[in-house]
Amino acid sequence: DVLISQIAAGEVVERPASALKEMLENSLDAGATEIQVELEQGGIKRIRVSDNGSGIPRDELVLALTRHATSKIASLADLEQVASLGFRGEALASIAAIARVQLVSRGAGDAHAWAIQAEGGRLEASSPAARGQGTTIDIQDLFFNTPARRKFLKTEATEYAHCAETVRRLALAHPQVAFTLAHNGRTQLRLGTESAVARVRHVLGDAFETNAIAVEAAAGPLRVSGWVVRPAAATASRDGQHIFVNGRYVRDKLIVHALKEAYRDVLHHQLNPAYCLFVELPPEAVDVNVHPAKTEIRFRDGRGVHQFLFHAVERMLAAPVT
Ligand code: ADP
Ligand code: MG
Numbered sequence: 195d196v197l198i199s200q201i202a203a204g205e206v207v208e209r210p211a212s213a214l215k216e217m218l219e220n221s222l223d224a225g226a227t228e229i230q231v232e233l234e235q236g237g238i239k240r241i242r243v244s245d246n247g248s249g250i251p252r253d254e255l256v257l258a259l260t261r262h263a264t265s266k267i268a269s270l271a272d273l274e275q276v277a278s279l280g281f282r283g284e285a286l287a288s289i290a291a292i293a294r295v296q297l298v299s300r301g302a303g304d305a306h307a308w309a310i311q312a313e314g315g316r317l318e319a320s321s322p323a324a325r326g327q328g329t330t331i332d333i334q335d336l337f338f339n340t341p342a343r344r345k346f347l348k349t350e351a352t353e354y355a356h357c358a359e360t361v362r363r364l365a366l367a368h369p370q371v372a373f374t375l376a377h378n379g380r381t382q383l384r385l386g387t388e389s390a391v392a393r394v395r396h397v398l399g400d401a402f403e404t405n406a407i408a409v410e411a412a413a414g415p416l417r418v419s420g421w422v423v424r425p426a427a428a429t430a431s432r433d434g435q436h437i438f439v440n441g442r443y444v445r446d447k448l449i450v451h452a453l454k455e456a457y458r459d460v461l462h463h464q465l466n467p468a469y470c471l472f473v474e475l476p477p478e479a480v481d482v483n484v485h486p487a488k489t490e491i492r493f494r495d496g497r498g499v500h501q502f503l504f505h506a507v508e509r510m511l512a513a514p515v516t
Pocket of ligand 1: 224257258328
């Protein structure tokens with residue numbers, strides 16, 4: 195079982211940022227309004243996520259670190275199945291198989307917190323601990339027992355950059371949640387609860403502060419809101435493109451293309467545009483049957499989505515500056 199977890203984890207936890215993403219999503223799922231992230235050595239040495247969410251009751255602590263379903267590798271097809279489903283209900287268990295994990299949590303009804311440890315998939319009994327309601331997950335020495343995986347890690351600075359990007363993306367989609375991010379003991383980002391526009395400005399910076407144009411459009415069940423930046427010559431870079439579909443950060447060629455066309459139509463140049471857009475559509479209009487840890491998606495009606503976004507953004511860019 196530990197072996198299966200290691201394989202599944204290796205498939206999905208490519209690097210510290212992927213483990214961090216899973217932990218942040220758990221905190222958000224738990225209704226946290228404050229999330230603290232502390233990293234050491236780009237997250238390779240340590241990823242600690244603390245939240246003030248619902249917490250995990252004592253009798254569910256072990257379950258949280260255990261794979262829910264028994265999986266047996268009978269064939270290569272099965273193995274692929276395990277890998278592709280690896281992170282549905284199993285993120286923590288998978289990470290616990292390839293790191294040293296401490297989970298400290300206190301549920302709403304608990305008199306105090308409980309702590310539990312796992313190392314390379316082996317659990318230790320829970321013991322009393324101190325903290326307010328919520329959960330702290332401390333992941334140390336990612337890949338300590340899978341040296342082949344560890345070898346693929348990039349420099350500390352690169353791994354940190356991926357982690358910071360992960361925090362920024364989730365922060366953009368959740369302006370009502372306060373985030374702090376520290377690296378090697380130094381605070382890198384501090385965001386209070388704020389409006390969506392304030393959050394975009396804080397996370398994406400100056401270009402969005404001075405040149406952003408609000409986008410708001412709907413067509414049937416399709417909706418888009420957010421901001422596009424009319425680029426001042428040569429300022430736009432690729433990092434300026436943020437797309438969320440139903441609240442989830444995605445990289446989607448179709449949307450990127452629609453935006454690029456709209457910019458080109460109106461502004462007649464080929465700079466990489468900067469934007470932060472939230473697209474909403476019925477869940478059944480998006481193909482979710484893709485790798486859970488990846489950011490690609492597929493639209494059932496790609497052409498319709500493309501046209502809708504192209505026209506919405508073109509209209510906003512073409513409007514006179516006020
Ligand atoms: P999943 O999120 O898909 O259920 P995970 O392995 O990510 O699987 O988490 C396992 C379980 O541990 C969750 O279902 C949840 O009950 C609990 N859990 C994990 N992190 C937190 C958290 N920060 N706050 C509350 N519960 C959590
Ligand atoms: Mg999860």
